Amino acid sequence: MGDEVRVPIVYDTDIVAARSEGRRMALELGFSRTDATLLATAISEVARNILIHAREGIITISSSLNDEIAEIVVVATDEGPGIQDVEMALRDGYSSSGGLGLGLPGVRRLMDEFRINSEDGKGTEVSMTMWRRQ
Amino acid sequence: MPVPILKQGDFLIATVQSALSDREVLQFQDDLAERVGSFRSRGVILDVTALDMMDSFVSRAFRSMALMAKLKGAETVIVGIQPEVAFALVQLGLTLEGVNTALDLEEGLAFLRSLTRRRTDGR
Structure with a gap:
């Protein structure tokens, strides 16, 4: 069993659409609320x-389910300026956009x-997974 | 969908009814700041029971709203944060520091009443 949804991210309302799709797929797959x-x-x-x-960019959410594992993979891709220092961007407290830097x-x-x-x-391509053992 | 803001005596009660886009959050922020001033409110209840998630954008906006209201003389309390929403906020590293929270509308109102009563007594 598997499902895949692509959500183009162009407007702020697309953020709401993308996270709703993620939540729906997670619940369908039997993940807890x-x-x-957390996924949304x-x-x-x-x-x-x-x-x-x-x-702008695209978020692809795919789910898969087999005997042992249920899995949701989210891939967020864009053709923007990219991240100069990925290691730095993953450090708590760092922000390139003037925010508080809690993002990544x-x-x-x-x-x-x-x-x-x-x-x-x-x-940039961000790929993240949530899984659950059956 | 705009967030309805109801006047209840000295207090305002804003009930978020569905997921908000970023633009709607900013609109809500403006509306609330304007109402606090025009109604000379002493307290604001921000009811988020219907929200099934709060990300960094919305929680920062709510925190700013509470701080803005405070500058206008009103205390804000956020009520109804769902347990899983609270869990996600903590994992994300957001703690809504400096913002009053209460379990539900009833407790939020009781909290605001105790605060404003203390203030009037002190005069």
Whole structure:
């Protein structure tokens, strides 16, 4: 069993759409309300990062379920300016946009796996996973 | 959908009824600041029972709203944060520092009444 949804992120209302899709898929897959909320929050954060830093991008949410594991993978991609120093961006308290800098390190704590691929000037891909043993 | 803000004596009660887009959050922020001034309110209840998640944007906005209201002489209390929403906020590293919270509307009202009564007594 599996499902995949692509949500283009162009307007602020798309953030709401993306996180609602994530929550729906998590609940359908049997994740707890708490996990569905953590996932929705993480999606909201990465979707807003797309709008702020890259203006537009795409969030793909896919779910899979087999005998042993239920899994939701969220991939957020944009063709924005990229992240100059990924390690720095993952440090608590750092922000490039003048915020309080709780963005990416906070998101990493909400999910089970979290990876960033970014090249200066060539966009960013954030990939994060939440899973549950059956 | 705009957030309704009701006047109840010296207090304002704002009930968030569904997920808000960023623009709606900012609109709500302006509306509330304006009402606190025009109604000379002493307290604000921000009821978020219907919110199934609060991310960094919305929690920062609510915190600013509480601080803005305070500068206008009104105390704010956020009520109805769902347990899983609270859990996600903590994981994210957001603690709504300096903002009053209460379990529900009833406790929020009791809290505001005790605060404003103490203030009047002290005069």
